[in-house]
Amino acid sequence: MLTIATGNKAVAAAIKEIRPDVVAAYPITPQTEIVEQIAEYVTSGELDSRYIPVESEHSAMAACIGASVTGARSFTATSSHGLFYMHEMVNWAAGGRLPIVMANVNRALGPGWNVWAEHTDSLQERDTGWLQVYVSTVQEAYDATLMAFRIAEHHDVLLPVMINLDGFTLSHIMQSLETVELGDFVPPINLPYAIDTASPRGYGTLTGPNDYFRFRWDMERSMRDSVAVIRETEDEFARRFGRSYGFTEDYHCDDADVVVVSMGTIGKEAEVAVDQLRREGMKAGSMRLRWLRPFPDLDLSGRDVVVIDRDYSFGFGGVLAQSLKAKCGVDPFSVIAGLGGQEVTYDDIASFVRDRRIGEEHWFGVSD
Amino acid sequence: MYEIRIHSRGGQGGVTAARLLALAAFRDGKYATACPFYGAERRGAPVVSFVRIDDHPIRVYSQIRSPDLVVVLDSSVMETVDVLQGLKEEGTVLINATHGMDVGGYRTYSIDLTGIALRENLVVAGSPILNTPVLGALAKMDIVSVESVTSAISEMFSDERNVKAAQAAFQELVI
Numbered sequence: 209m210l211t212i213a214t215g216n217k218a219v220a221a222a223i224k225e226i227r228p229d230v231v232a233a234y235p236i237t238p239q240t241e242i243v244e245q246i247a248e249y250v251t252s253g254e255l256d257s258r259y260i261p262v263e264s265e266h267s268a269m270a271a272c273i274g275a276s277v278t279g280a281r282s283f284t285a286t287s288s289h290g291l292f293y294m295h296e297m298v299n300w301a302a303g304g305r306l307p308i309v310m311a312n313v314n315r316a317l318g319p320g321w322n323v324w325a326e327h328t329d330s331l332q333e334r335d336t337g338w339l340q341v342y343v344s345t346v347q348e349a350y351d352a353t354l355m356a357f358r359i360a361e362h363h364d365v366l367l368p369v370m371i372n373l374d375g376f377t378l379s380h381i382m383q384s385l386e387t388v389e390l391g392d393f394v395p396p397i398n399l400p401y402a403i404d405t406a407s408p409r410g411y412g413t414l415t416g417p418n419d420y421f422r423f424r425w426d427m428e429r430s431m432r433d434s435v436a437v438i439r440e441t442e443d444e445f446a447r448r449f450g451r452s453y454g455f456t457e458d459y460h461c462d463d464a465d466v467v468v469v470s471m472g473t474i475g476k477e478a479e480v481a482v483d484q485l486r487r488e489g490m491k492a493g494s495m496r497l498r499w500l501r502p503f504p505d506l507d508l509s510g511r512d513v514v515v516i517d518r519d520y521s522f523g524f525g526g527v528l529a530q531s532l533k534a535k536c537g538v539d540p541f542s543v544i545a546g547l548g549g550q551e552v553t554y555d556d557i558a559s560f561v562r563d564r565r566i567g568e569e570h571w572f573g574v575s576d
Numbered sequence: 577m578y579e580i581r582i583h584s585r586g587g588q589g590g591v592t593a594a595r596l597l598a599l600a601a602f603r604d605g606k607y608a609t610a611c612p613f614y615g616a617e618r619r620g621a622p623v624v625s626f627v628r629i630d631d632h633p634i635r636v637y638s639q640i641r642s643p644d645l646v647v648v649l650d651s652s653v654m655e656t657v658d659v660l661q662g663l664k665e666e667g668t669v670l671i672n673a674t675h676g677m678d679v680g681g682y683r684t685y686s687i688d689l690t691g692i693a694l695r696e697n698l699v700v701a702g703s704p705i706l707n708t709p710v711l712g713a714l715a716k717m718d719i720v721s722v723e724s725v726t727s728a729i730s731e732m733f734s735d736e737r738n739v740k741a742a743q744a745a746f747q748e749l750v751i
Contacts, residue, residue, distance in 0.1 A: 384608075
């Protein structure tokens with residue numbers, strides 16, 4: 209069905225289609241609309257999930273973990289400080305190999321108190337063992353949420369998935385949304401190591417270095433295997449529903465002399481900048497990174513790279529810029545922009561490209 | 577691309593008006609996005625929201641700098657906010673007022689939306705609701721079709737007074 213919805217409502221609509229067994233959640237701006245809408249679906253009977261309103265985000269993830277170890281499909285949503293509050297449990301979910309799905313509405317970190325978009329929140333969780341995808345439209349938020357469950361629950365993966373959408377810029381914008389009837393696209397969850405609730409037992413779970421090390425290696429192996437599962441899932445999604453995605457969304461990259469690399473809504477606006485630059489005769493392209501974990505192989509050799517980070521690692525650099533340096537061997541012009549919801553227009557992005565200083569870092573609006 | 581900026585005060589329905597307008601444009605077969613600018617919005621504080629309408633998918637997320645149309649749901653915001661900022665030279669103003677107004681030399685349409693809301697008894701928590709009547713005025717200005725306005729309002733609100741208020745505004749606005 210074709211309708212119009214906000215990014216938050218699109219995520220909730222996907223959850224209604226997925227029908228998780230358990231949703232445990234705590235409200236936080238700008239995510240609240242997701243869990244509010246899911247609560248309405250449950251109240252009206254449109255969604256037959258066990259909805260657990262908890263007293264904190266730490267408990268939200270703990271409840272998802274408790275549900276997931278029994279083999280139940282579980283979902284939660286959060287943002288920024290809520291994500292940090294559940295940080296301990298975020299690690300536990302991945303280490304426990306639990307295919308929990310979470311929507312994180314990207315929001316800046318306090319202080320100063322700020323509710324607007326920034327990616328530093330989810331990037332601080334990038335080493336936890338969660339798969340991370342960053343979306344740029346209402347439709348993509350919906351589609352990525354549907355696909356997340358199939359990817360997470362695949363036996364070659366069994367790792368949790370975090371869908372990231374920009375606070376307000378995407379969570380609160382209204383765009384068109386085509387909802388689907390899922391059919392058997394996401395098979396019933398079948399967790400191979402679910403605990404047997406009919407026969408409860410307790411074990412000491414202290415894990416020595418040798419086994420622990422093996423578990424960690426196993427997580428990394430699954431993370432690597434997830435590349436094929438993501439590809440297969442996105443291909444199957446395209447076959448069934450006609451919308452195709454990949455590890456990146458490339459726009460006029462093939463013949464580009466200069467490529468803008470970014471994530472989230474800035475990556476869409478960058479396409480408009482590319483159109484503008486191409487009209488001026490510059491061979492520009494845009495590569496919007498969708499999957500940050502697992503990090504894909506990107507071919508950026510032989511051209512200038514302008515990377516826009518809506519995040520920062522203090523004393524080091526933009527996370528995306530540093531990732532490209534390490535993984536792709538490029539020395540980009542690193543632009544730090546959009547922190548705390550700073551406006552970044554296509555005109556601004558075009559000027560980053562025109563005035564690029566390869567190898568340097570530029571804080572948009574505050575440094576020269 | 578046609579860009580619209582809506583000025584109102586928190587609680588008057590400016591954000592909902594933007595969403596209704598986008599939905600109506602969408603029902604007309606266009607692409608549309610609606611987004612509020614989220615600041616320190618409170619009941620009574622000046623707020624803005626944005627609508628973009630185009631024949632192609634819209635990839636711009638930043639705020640509208642040079643709108644084609646400015647809608648003012650509460651003329652008192654003009655005391656503190658420059659509602660005409662960036663408005664295109666050939667741009668248009670739609671203002672909620674009891675009498676004809678000339679705003680900055682722009683082509684200006686005036687309509688008493690508050691009067692229509694009060695007449696239709698569209699009042700919530702003491703505030704007349706302006707977001708549904710304004711859609712009727714926008715239909716009269718040919719921004720969206722009147723059929724799509726009716727269907728958009730019916731989709732979002734079950735109370736028929738909303739559709740009636742939009743129809744009244746459609747009748748009353750003099751083009």
